[in-house]
Structure formats: C-alpha cells, structure tokens
Amino acid sequence: MNAKSLKVDFLARVEGEGGFRLKVKDNHVKEVKLNIFEPPRFFEAFLRGRKFTEAPDITARICGICPIAYQMSACHAAEDAFGAKPDGAIRELRRLIYCGEWIESHALHIYLLHAPDFLGYEDAIQMAKDHPDAVQRGLRLKKIGNAVMTLVGGREIHPINIRVGGFYKAPSKPQLQSLEEDLKWARDAAVETARWVATFTFPDFQRDYEFVALRHPSEYPLNEGRLVSNKGLDIPISEYEQHFAEEHVQHSNALHSALQERSSYFVGPLARYNLNFEKLSPLAQDTAKRSGLGRECRNPFQGILVRAIETVYACDEALRIISVYTSPDRPAMEMTPRVGTGHGCTEAPRGILYHKYSFDERGLILSAKIVPPTSQNQKIIEEDLTEFVSTRLHLPNDRLQWQCEQAVRNYDPCISCATHFLKVRIDRE
Amino acid sequence: MTAPSYNSMFIGVGNPFRSDDGVGTAIVGRLRGEIPPGVKVQEESGDGTELLEAWRGVDSVILVDAVLSGAPPGTIHRLDAQAEKLPTWFSHSSTHAFGVAEAIELARVMGDLPARLIVYGIEGLDFSAGTELSPEVAEVVPTAANLILQEILHLPAVQSAHTP
Numbered sequence: 402m403n404a405k406s407l408k409v410d411f412l413a414r415v416e417g418e419g420g421f422r423l424k425v426k427d428n429h430v431k432e433v434k435l436n437i438f439e440p441p442r443f444f445e446a447f448l449r450g451r452k453f454t455e456a457p458d459i460t461a462r463i464c465g466i467c468p469i470a471y472q473m474s475a476c477h478a479a480e481d482a483f484g485a486k487p488d489g490a491i492r493e494l495r496r497l498i499y500c501g502e503w504i505e506s507h508a509l510h511i512y513l514l515h516a517p518d519f520l521g522y523e524d525a526i527q528m529a530k531d532h533p534d535a536v537q538r539g540l541r542l543k544k545i546g547n548a549v550m551t552l553v554g555g556r557e558i559h560p561i562n563i564r565v566g567g568f569y570k571a572p573s574k575p576q577l578q579s580l581e582e583d584l585k586w587a588r589d590a591a592v593e594t595a596r597w598v599a600t601f602t603f604p605d606f607q608r609d610y611e612f613v614a615l616r617h618p619s620e621y622p623l624n625e626g627r628l629v630s631n632k633g634l635d636i637p638i639s640e641y642e643q644h645f646a647e648e649h650v651q652h653s654n655a656l657h658s659a660l661q662e663r664s665s666y667f668v669g670p671l672a673r674y675n676l677n678f679e680k681l682s683p684l685a686q687d688t689a690k691r692s693g694l695g696r697e698c699r700n701p702f703q704g705i706l707v708r709a710i711e712t713v714y715a716c717d718e719a720l721r722i723i724s725v726y727t728s729p730d731r732p733a734m735e736m737t738p739r740v741g742t743g744h745g746c747t748e749a750p751r752g753i754l755y756h757k758y759s760f761d762e763r764g765l766i767l768s769a770k771i772v773p774p775t776s777q778n779q780k781i782i783e784e785d786l787t788e789f790v791s792t793r794l795h796l797p798n799d800r801l802q803w804q805c806e807q808a809v810r811n812y813d814p815c816i817s818c819a820t821h822f823l824k825v826r827i828d829r830e
Numbered sequence: 831m832t833a834p835s836y837n838s839m840f841i842g843v844g845n846p847f848r849s850d851d852g853v854g855t856a857i858v859g860r861l862r863g864e865i866p867p868g869v870k871v872q873e874e875s876g877d878g879t880e881l882l883e884a885w886r887g888v889d890s891v892i893l894v895d896a897v898l899s900g901a902p903p904g905t906i907h908r909l910d911a912q913a914e915k916l917p918t919w920f921s922h923s924s925t926h927a928f929g930v931a932e933a934i935e936l937a938r939v940m941g942d943l944p945a946r947l948i949v950y951g952i953e954g955l956d957f958s959a960g961t962e963l964s965p966e967v968a969e970v971v972p973t974a975a976n977l978i979l980q981e982i983l984h985l986p987a988v989q990s991a992h993t994p
Contacts, residue, residue, distance in 0.1 A: 443959030444847075462847045466877065509879060513928045525928065526935045533940060543879050 423786065423805070428794050433786045435779055435809070441771040453479045453738060453764040457563055460756070460771065466509070469502040469550065470749030472563045473624055474756040474771075479565040481639075482743025482760050483736055490729035491567040492624070494553055497577075497722045498560070499623045499747070500715040501549025504587060506750035507670075507708040507715075508546060510813045511594060512539025515705045518807040519601035535597065538590050542712070545587040549580060549719060567733030577723045584723070588716035592688050595709035599692035603706075604804075606789060607699035610781065611663055612672035615748055621680040621714055622673060624747050629676055632663060638746040641755050647772065658777040665780035668752025669812060670707040671698060682721075685714040701785060701811040708813075738764025749774050751813050778812045785811070836870035838987045839888045840978070841881065843874045843895040843930055850903075850954030850967045851876075853974075854894045857952075860975045866988050878933030882942065890946040890985045894978060895930050896967075897951035903966035906974050907951035912943060920951060946985070950978055 424432040444463055448456060456475040461468035473495060480486060487495075512535065513525040522528040529536040552572055554560025562569050613634065615626030628644075629635045636644055646661050660666050678686070678696050689710045698707060738760060745756040752774030759767040789808050793801060842858030845851045855873050865871050870888070874880050876895070885891045897907060899919040909916060911934050920931040930949070937943045952974055955964040963971070982988060 447961075462845065509877075509928060513879070513932075524932070526932065526939055529936055529939045536936070536940070540879060540882065544883055547880070547883070 423790055425790075425794060430787050430791050430794075433783045433790070435783050435786070441773060441776075445769045445771055448758075448766050448769040451766050453482075453565055453736070453758070453760055453766065456756075456758065456766065456769070457565060458561070461560070463771070463773070466506055467502055467749045467751070467754075468560060469498055469554065469563075470747055470754045471756075471771075472560065473499060473747045474745035474749075474754045475758075476563065476565050476745065477624065477747065478743040478745030478756040478758050479736070479760070479764075480734075480743065481745060482741040482758060483739055483764075484741075485566065485734050485736060487567050487734045490571065490727060491733065493722045493726060494568060494571065494729075496620075496623050497719055497726075498550055498553040498563070500719040500722070501546045501553065503623075503715040503750050504546030504591075504712055504719075505543045505550065506546070506813075507712045508539050508543035508594075510750075511598065511705055511708050511712075512536060512542075514813070515807075515810050516598070516601075518803070518810060519598075519603075519705070538593065542587055542590050542594070545580075545583045546715075548583060552576060552580060564733055566736045567729070567731075569732060571728050571732040573728055574726055577726055581720065581723055584716050584720050588684070588713060588720065591709060591712040591716050592684070594712060595688045595692045595706060598706045598709050601705070603700055603702040604789075605700075606702060606785075608785070608788065610667040610671075610699060611660065611665070612675045613660075613666045613668050613753065613777075614672040614676045615746065615753060616676055617680070619680070621677050621682075621718070622748050628746065628753070630660075630666065631675060634660070638755070639744045641744065641746060641772075642757070645755075645772075645777075647776075658772060659780060665784055666777065667701075667781045668774050668777045669704070670711050670750075670752075671701060671704050672752060673748060674698060674707045674710065681710070681714050682717040684717055685710050688713050701808070704811045704813075736764075738762065751775060752777060775812070775814045778814070782809055782812055782814070836868065837889040838869040838982070838985050839885060839891045840865055840869055840871050840982055841874055841884060841891060841893040842872075843876050843881075843893065845875060847959060847961060849956040849958055849960040849962060850952075850964050851896045851957050852961070853896045853952045853954060853963055853967050853971065856963060856968075856971055857894050857975045857978065860971060861979055864979055865982060868988060869982055869985070876929050878928040878930060878936070881930065881933040882937055885944050885947075886942070888944055890987060891944045892948045892950070892978060892981055892985075893930070894950040894952065894974070896954040896957070898954055898957070899951070901953045903953050903955035903964055904970040905953035906970060906977065907949075907953070908977075909949045909951065911938075911947035911949050912945070916949065920949075948981060950974065 422434045457472040460471040460475045463471055517524050517528045555562035611630050611632045613630045615622035616629040617626035628638055644661055645658055647658050675697050692706055740762050742759045746753055754774055755772040757770040761767055785808055786805060842854040844854035846855050858873055872884055897920055916931045916934055954967055
C-alpha cells in the first residue's frame with residue numbers, strides 16, 4: 402500500500418471556503434477535488450424583489466477584481482428582457498470600460514500572481530527584490546487600466562456611472578483623449594510584457610479541450626456574440642441553459658458547470674484566443690507570432706502569454722475607440738420595464754459570465770441566475786490536476802504543491818467568485 | 831492621476847457583502863463626519879495594488895481591515911507596519927489574491943511605504959456571503975472606531991493643523 406494524500410487546505414476553519422485535495426494510491430491519482438465557495442447563490446437570492454436598476458450595482462459587489470463584467474452582463478440581460486439594444490457611442494463606451502478591466506485584471510494576474518511561479522519565487526514580493534522594473538511596469542499597466550475604468554465608470558471599485566440602458570453621464574471627447582498618452586505607453590508595455598513572458602519556461606502540457614467563448618462577426622468578443630466552441634457549439638446566448646448544466650457536487654458548495662453533450666469545457670483568455678484569433682488587432686496578432694504562439698494554443702500554462710496578447714489588444718482597442726468617439730446625444734436609452742426574461746453573457750477577464758433575470762411588469766426581479774467563469778472552469782482544473790500530477794508524483798511535497806498551485810493559477814480563479822482566504826497546508830499519510 | 835494633496839489618510843478595507851469582511855467599511859461609515867478635513871477618507875475593496883496607489887505621496891496612513899488570526903472574534907489588533915513585518919495571518923494570500931499584507935510588504939521591498947502606517951485588524955468570525963456583521967464583531971465597532979479616531983486626531987499633521 403502506497404497511499405499518499407496531498408491536502409491543500411484553505412484555512413479549514415472558515416465554513417464554506419475552498420481548497421483542493423489530491424488522493425494518491427499506488428502511484429496513481431485516485432481523486433482530485435477542488436472546493437470553491439461561490440457567493441453568486443447568495444446574490445441570486447438577494448436580488449429577488451429588487452428593481453432592475455439595482456442589478457448592475459449589486460452584482461458588481463460579487464467581485465472587486467471584475468466589477469465591470471458583472472455590471473455589463475446584468476445590463477445586457479435587463480435590456481434583452483425589455484427589448485432594448487443600446488448602440489453607437491454607448492456601445493463603444495461599454496467596450497472601452499471593459500478594455501480597462503481586462504488591462505487591470507490581466508496585469509495583476511501576469512505580474513503579481515503568476516509570473517512568480519515561472520521565475521521560481523514564492524510571491525511577487527520576493528520577485529520584486531530581483532525584478533523591480535518588471536513589477537513597476539506591471540503596476541503602472543494595471544493603474545492605466547484602472548484609470549480607464551475610473552474615467553468612464555466614475556470610480557474604479559464598484560463603478561457608479563453604469564446603468565441599464567447606458568451611463569448616467571457620458572465622458573467628453575477631450576476627457577477620453579486625456580487617456581491616450583498613458584494608453585500608448587500601456588500598449589508598448591503590453592508588447593514588452595509578451596516579450597518578457599515568452600522567455601519563461603512552460604511545462605509541456607496540453608489536452609484536447611473544448612474551448613467556449615463568445616464570437617462576434619466583426620470584433621474580438623467583449624459584450625456580445627454567439628457562444629461557440631471548437632467542437633461544434635454555436636448558439637445564441639439565450640440557449641445557454643439548454644446546453645450547459647450546473648451540477649451540484651458534494652465536495653464543493655459551488656455548482657460545477659458542464660456541457661450537456663460533452664461535459665467539461667474551458668473558458669477564458671485561451672478559449673477566446675483560439676476561437677477569435679483573426680479578430681485580434683494586427684499588432685496583437687504580430688506580438689503573438691513574435692512570442693512564438695501559433696494561431697492555436699492548447700497549453701494552459703501559456704495562458705499567461707495569451708493574457709499579455711489580450712492586453713495588447715485591449716490597449717489597441719481602447720485607443721481605437723477614443724479616436725473615433727463622439728459623445729452620444731443621450732448617455733442612456735430610456736428603459737420601459739415589461740414582463741419577461743433576459744439573458745446577458747459577456748467576456749469577463751477570466752471567461753464568459755452568464756446572467757439571466759426574470760422581471761415582472763414593474764421591472765422587479767422575480768428570479769436571477771449568475772454563472773461566473775471560475776465555476777465553469779472548475780471541472781477542467783480538476784482534470785488538469787489529475788493528469789498533471791500523475792507524471793509528477795516523484796516530486797517532494799513542497800515542489801508538487803507549488804506545481805499544483807501553478808496549474809490552478811493558469812485559470813486565475815477569482816478570489817471573490819471563488820475563495821477569500823486561502824492558506825495552504827499539506828498532509829501526507 | 832495626480833498625486834493626492836493630503837498628507838494623512840484613513841482607509842477602510844472590506845466587502846460589505848462578505849459579512850464580517852465589511853467591518854472596515856462599517857468603521858469608515860461610523861467615522862464619517864468626525865474625521866478632520868485634512869485627512870482623506872477612502873474605502874477600498876482589498877485589492878492591494880489599489881492601496882499602493884491610494885497612499886502614494888501620503889505621509890501618514892491609518893488602515894482598518896478584517897482579519898482572521900485565530901483570536902476571539904472582535905479582538906482589535908494594532909500593528910505598526912513600519913516597525914514590523916505583518917504577521918502571516920494578516921494575509922488574505924491565496925492562489926489568487928494580492929491583498930493588504932501583500933501590498934504592505936511589496937511597498938516595503940520597493941521603498942514605497944508611507945512614513946507612518948498603522949494597521950488595525952478586527953478579528954472576524956464569518957466571511958461567507960451576507961450583509962450583517964457577527965454580533966461579536968458588531969459589538970466592538972464603536973470601540974475600534976473610537977480608538978482609530980483618537981489615533982487620527984493625534985497624527986502629527988492633524989495636530990499641527992489644529993494648533994492655534
């Protein structure tokens with residue numbers, strides 16, 4: 402009997418928080434369980450009986466890292482239910498603020514959370530001692546993403562300027578132009594980021610994933626598109642629930658999402674990249690090629706590189722929007738509530754974020770459903786760990802634990818959508 | 831993105847939708863109106879990089895956040911970040927997070943710590959989704975708020991501004 406249990410507990414005293422646990426017997430992985438605590442269930446209940454106008458602000462509280470994603474999915478879902486479709490400058494401003502969120506979220510993950518894994522540091526603080534310039538570059542890049550969110554959203558944390566139908570106040574052209582100089586620096590820094598990350602050593606690991614992302618006929622997806630996959634899925638977002646099921650699993654408070662026809666699927670930067678490469682800007686495509694990335698990428702460890710490419714794109718797209726922008730006549734469309742159900746699905750930095758609401762005739766929320774990207778990637782993370790660990794069982798505990806964490810971090814699991822306090826402990830039997 | 835003109839700042843960190851995690855912002859709410867005008871008051875969600883930006887150029891910072899050290903719920907911790915490294919239990923560190931403790935230690939490495947940084951940690955009990963503080967935590971909010979207010983009123987810049 403050669404039984405080994407690698408248990409990585411995330412502060413077990415906190416009820417309902419997450420952790421992951423590997424069970425190994427006779428040099429085979431018997432079981433991988435990733436526990437993710439998921440606040441959306443609470444928010445779904447909290448939203449019932451509230452007015453449609455409150456949904457963007459309340460759901461933005463689910464995640465301090467990606468509030469825009471929650472606000473955008475909530476707005477689109479309500480507009481879908483009321484038969485409204487804001488376009489023109491309002492649509493462009495929504496893309497712009499989403500670019501800001503991608504820049505800040507990707508910069509945080511690349512520089513402060515994932516790069517230390519590849520360079521052999523315990524964390525960004527240790528890395529900063531040897532790579533202060535890189536950390537400064539990452540912080541400035543993130544700050545510029547935040548500046549975009551602040552200017553368009555009114556505040557960077559829990560932006561207050563976003564409403565169903567558009568914005569409370571639209572920025573002027575000169576206000577947006579004040580971001581241009583910083584965004585040009587950010588675009589160069591993002592290219593430099595890709596160059597830097599491309600020098601990392603990536604474990605040789607890939608699987609035959611089903612990638613799922615939005616696809617839009619003319620643009621890299623942020624707010625709109627059909628849900629597509631590399632294995633034949635091609636549906637409007639309103640059919641989400643006909644194709645994706647949420648399963649309750651005993652070891653986790655979270656619901657695991659799965660494709661009904663084929664089980665696990667992969668959302669996030671790698672999925673978007675593989676399904677929408679040709680919609681990236683020429684500079685982003687060129688940066689990908691120069692970084693050694695092909696048109697397709699199936700190695701989740703290279704997700705850090707794809708995030709850098711998407712950061713280049715987000716800077717490029719933000720600059721494009723600012724250059725063509727003219728203030729809308731009205732900052733928002735008037736909304737007339739009606740009985741109905743609406744769907745919203747947008748590309749959060751970590752992947753698709755699905756919202757569905759049913760409203761009564763006054764626009765009060767009768768029911769809400771929120772599926773964040775982290776819970777959709779949960780099955781894939783468990784499968785990755787099973788396969789990844791199988792070839793590395795000879796490693797000592799600390800090394801194995803590190804590599805497992807690195808493999809989990811490929812998916813940038815969200816602290817707010819997932820766990821709050823994560824403390825790591827290993828027990829071997 | 832201009833540097834703040836304040837040289838003193840009070841920051842409450844937390845998410846009021848995560849039960850006791852909201853204690854920092856609850857204390858900010860309680861102290862609003864009592865903080866002298868020269869002290870900038872700010873709420874933060876706990877993203878460490880935001881803190882690095884928030885206190886850039888500020889001399890004195892007092893910060894309050896919920897913590898989980900194993901002490902009884904409602905325990906009020908006070909740490910001088912200039913004098914000591916933050917204990918590991920202060921960290922919300924994880925496979926994902928870059929939080930308050932990480933921001934403070936990164937600032938220390940990069941030479942960006944405010945000249946004075948006092949951190950209050952309020953021991954929480956329940957960090958699950960919810961909008962209410964645990965009774966043990968709610969009970970100490972007035973005491974903690976008063977301690978923090980006294981500390982703010984005794985900051986050198988605040989004192990000199992109020993000296994006739």
